[in-house]
Amino acid sequence: MEKIVILTGAGISAESGLGTFRDEEGLWAQHRIEDVATPEAFVRNPGLVHGFYNARRAQAVKANPNVAHGALARLEREFTGEVLIITQNVDDLHERAGSQSVVHMHGALNGALCHDCDHRWEAPLVMRVGDQCPQCSAQATRPDIVWFGEVPYGMEVIDPALSTADLFVSIGTSGQVYPAAAYAQHSGRMGARTVELNLEQAAYSRDFDEQHYGLATEVVPAWVAGILADRH
Template identity: 65%
Template structure:
């Protein structure tokens, strides 16, 4: 297959590496209410709690290993004869550790820190604390470089440009019925781009093709099919 491939991945890609999907059935996220740890208001109200939460997530991600799906997508990016745009909603770096050379993190990354005062970014230490000074301006305004609820995802223009030049849109391990996945799949259909979902279970979104199963099985099989073996 030639032409560009646009891949949007979500929590289901990393679930088999031991990282929990976004919300458990009880509505909690790593035993916390999302509203208490993943909004600007939460950070303003209790920054220590938010920093502890992301320190925990950073440690969990560091202990996790890339799975066969991450490695397969890195192989696709390396061997496909057209561009492969890897866009992820995940904040872990398992795609990069699986061998991917370029990943667009639309929701930020656990490995990065952000100054809320001057917007300087730098590699995050494993343990972050609220009083940590920004290395650029010195302000004690360190926060995780994560897109929280109510904030605008990163790289949206770049993502749209990548989608427009692609011939196939693939959603992996993410719902196709909520945004941004719903918006991207709608945009792809408007451009006449073929759409595909690879997920543990079909999300109910509108796709030209749907394959169900564990990511570590269906993603490598699909990549092998695209690359011819």
């Protein structure tokens, strides 16, 4: 086994205090997806969308990586082959834990984007309607987030990685958002062994050869320890 591709979702950051779509309390429970996470929503009410992502950004800045993030960083350091993390998360907890090979397919809270000239820069903690792009000066700035209906980032890296993986691992994702929901099936068809690490059984658990259920802070470090032990 030489190449491990890992998909992470909101479940790996939940124990760091960052809410998921399914939380009964928290930011997502206070808003409809259609009102804060689509291009149409931003056109309709940019102030509401900026306010929502300002609040998410503030939460992410205060959060710290947990031992599951740390375990994946350890895997990347100590595994003798290749490790790639594809994350659906928009926080930077993987990087802050020490992971370097990370693809943010849904963008990042700490990024800003001009939808006139496509210039990207580091987002301030608070973004406002009317903020100017530092490149073209247009008042067209938005969070550098991939909203529903938009094409995920990094597909030029993700697609080849899925096709050549020896092991595909899904961590903390419900398997309800495409294209990521199809990654296990695709990798399996291309010959990879597929493993699910999740809080509980998900809608697409049948796509995996192996499953481990429990808190991410428990199952991820244990799985990483097993992988590294097998290499020695």
